[in-house]
Amino acid sequence: MYGRILLVEDDPSIREVTTLGLRGAGFEVVSASDGPAGLERFLTDAPDLVLLDIMLPRLDGLEVARTIRKTSTTPIVMLTARGDTIDVVVGLEAGADDYVRKPFEMPELVARIRAALRRRGAEAGGAPVSRIRLGPLEVDPSGRTVSRGGDEIGLTRTEFDLLVELASRPGQVLTREVLLDRIWGYDYLGDSRLVDVAVGRLRAKVERDPAAPELILTVRGAGYKAARPAAET
């Protein structure tokens, strides 16, 4: 068993074929057909990952994601309508870690789910890394905590991974493609908005003035980098 996935999807055909495909790929699948039922199953079945449709009866996927995020860092992958930029951005801002556009072929979906689960596995089994300092921030990769002046800052899984990725290489420019590959596991041309949205959310939490970032800098036309410590520049 590779992991337990909670699938929340209202269309019976999509729900059934997705369940079939995921089971075929070795996952255990539990499913729900609307928002409240999805939340209930999340609590009773403790899934390793949530696959969430956005358009759901009674309580939409965004609300479900926000509710889950209040208490849990379980990876959430959104199923969005293709090309709906708003859906993508809003979904990520509601706390989703990644998204898959409809329609999708099963191998694609399975790959996204495996990537999200692998990151989690890597954290759990990864060797402890020494603490990293970035400006006033103190990052503890093994304890997965970030603090500023002793106050802990709550970050999601994706935000934390992004911060560690950047902060462990101060001054080095990481392109969006590299970040997509390392954080989200995309090994093809993915959607750079994932990176931009995640960076925006991270800045909102760690920068003094998110509009004038001092720690995580944009390199125009290239990507992002963490600021070098003052002593080195």
Next chain:
Amino acid sequence: MGGIRRRLAAALVALVAVTVLGLGVGTYLFVEARLRDSLLADAARQAQFNLSVLVPGVLTPGTDAATFEATGLPAAFRLRGDVEEIVDFGSGRPFYSTGALDGAITALPTSLRSAVAAGQLAFAWQSLGGQAALIVGGRAPVPVAADGSSDAAGPAFYFVFPASSIDEALAQLRLGLFAAAAVALLLALATARLFANGILQPVRSGSQAAARIAAGDLSARVPGGGRDELGAWAAEFNRMADSLAATISRLEASESQNRRFVAEVAHELRTPLTALVAEASLIEAGAAQLPPDARRAAELLVGDVRRLRTLVEELMELSRFDARAQSAELGPVDVFAAVRSIAGARLPAATLDLPADPVVIDADLRRLDRIIGNLLDNARTHAPGAPVEVTVAGTDDGRSVEISVADRGPGVSAEALPHLFDRFYKADPSRRSGSSGLGLAIAAEHAALLGGSIGAADRVGGGLVFTVRLPVTRSLPGGDGSVMAEAEA
């Protein structure tokens, strides 16, 4: 406009000028004749009286120029009116009542003198001593001598009446007539102008309204009113505009209904399509376990589902353009690097001709990918195996960047060329290609959204060349790979 006004003014002024000239000349001639008639009648009466009443009994046979003054006749004549006289005694020494007339006898018209010599009462208009005058001449009755004998003829009297008052009156009349004519002409001009404006104003507002309609403002109307032909014209114009606006809004409504319908159909198709795509992908994975016939059917199914997916997705993409729901997320894009990576992903066989330096413009990478990718797909579908060249170059004015995709395929006919970007257009309807017929239309929409354009042309030596032109909207750093750390909004 100016032409009509000038023609109208000229016509009115000519009319007024002819009328005024006719009236003026007629009046002048009439008044002159009456004045002269009246002076002549007066003068003739006076001359008659002088000759028949005053002269007889006073004039003696011995009277000559030297003694005439003493007869008291000149004084008596003057009492009757303002008159001077020349008396010709036949002696070669005429009498002149005033020095101003000295020698004037020779200036008298011969017709007058001969008529007088024949004993008639005659007149002539003649300027004497620098003064316009009426001269009335007549012969005095034969004076009777003391001895009862009489001369054969008495002296000839020429009464000179001043006529300058007539000339003065006529001069004043001329002045008055000229002034009146001038006033009439000015009035004619002003009237022509007012009249022309009265006609031209509606014409002008009509052409303004027509220009606004031509520019797309269907609410433009001509101010109405008036029961004349112009009023009727304005009403007709407005009726035409109303019907045009109604037709267009009906067409727009039906078009937007059509587009909404397409959008809804595509949207409704998405849920079953999502299930289909996922199902087909599972069937594909398990196809190897199927018996041969079913396996072939499964392969066809998978291919058809992919085609359906492309079609629906492209329809949805277009319907988002139609709904104006698309917006470009502009950011600095290195066209050089973007084209290289797009070509590498979509058609690695393509030959690239890229500038030495990176070209950075304001664009949207994902849209650029749709444009170039669709052009490359088109080249691959319609010219399979033929070499494809992708070129990036700045235009000479530095305002745009041109990306061209050139193939060596069969090309299309000249009639088909302008329609390549139409939706569902296929240059050769009989040929079943794998494309939906929407790819180029989508590329054109994306290019327009980026503020650019896209065009197709025949290529020398066969094939087609598609050129995407994108604006360089601001100068951006590039070339040296300069790294700028800056705030992101």
